[in-house]
Amino acid sequence: MEDEILGEEVVEVSMEVNGESVVLQTRSNRTLLSILREDLHLTGVKEGCGIGECGACTVLMNGKAVNACMVLAPKADGAVITTIEGLGDDKHLHPLQQAFIEHGAVQCGFCTPGMILSAKALLDKNPNPTRLEIREGISGNLCRCTGYQQIVDAIEAVANRRQEEGS
Ligand code: FES
Numbered sequence: 001m002e003d004e005i006l007g008e009e010v011v012e013v014s015m016e017v018n019g020e021s022v023v024l025q026t027r028s029n030r031t032l033l034s035i036l037r038e039d040l041h042l043t044g045v046k047e048g049c050g051i052g053e054c055g056a057c058t059v060l061m062n063g064k065a066v067n068a069c070m071v072l073a074p075k076a077d078g079a080v081i082t083t084i085e086g087l088g089d090d091k092h093l094h095p096l097q098q099a100f101i102e103h104g105a106v107q108c109g110f111c112t113p114g115m116i117l118s119a120k121a122l123l124d125k126n127p128n129p130t131r132l133e134i135r136e137g138i139s140g141n142l143c144r145c146t147g148y149q150q151i152v153d154a155i156e157a158v159a160n161r162r163q164e165e166g167s
């Protein structure tokens with residue numbers, strides 16, 4: 001459904017967010033980042049640069065890592081979205097979350113949600129990546145604190161553990 005409010009186009013957006021159906025009406029020029037943070041209160045999605053360069057706002061959209069600050073509301077219609085709040089549950093962290101803690105890959109934590117979602121997208125597509133492939137997989141996510149080494153170690157540890165468990 002489309003309507004006009006205060007001269008701006010309003011669109012209806014239906015999404016599945018972390019397993020829940022969400023339907024909302026919003027201005028067509030709003031970003032997925034703003035909808036997730038302000039309307040759905042999913043503040044694990046971080047706003048850094050706001051222009052597609054830092055990866056802090058990374059979410060999974062139909063299984064692919066995207067910068068939520070670059071997705072306008074109409075593009076999210078019909079999408080399946082996963083944010084960091086959708087990983088793990090109240091009792092168990094997701095293995096990537098656990099590994100980031102174990103390897104000291106979380107310092108200030110601002111990049112962490114986006115970094116973990118990029119890592120998840122990578123491992124879902126390539127369960128046994130090389131360290132170079134891991135670096136490439138998180139190349140859109142900037143971290144000011146860790147120097148990346150611990151992050152790569154954490155992602156590699158999860159991949160290795162899964163290989164061992166699968167063998
Ligand atoms: S806030 Fe989206 S890429 Fe920086």
Ligand code: FES
Pocket residue numbers: 105106107108109110111112142143144145146
């Ligand atoms: S842990 Fe601070 S930006 Fe990555």
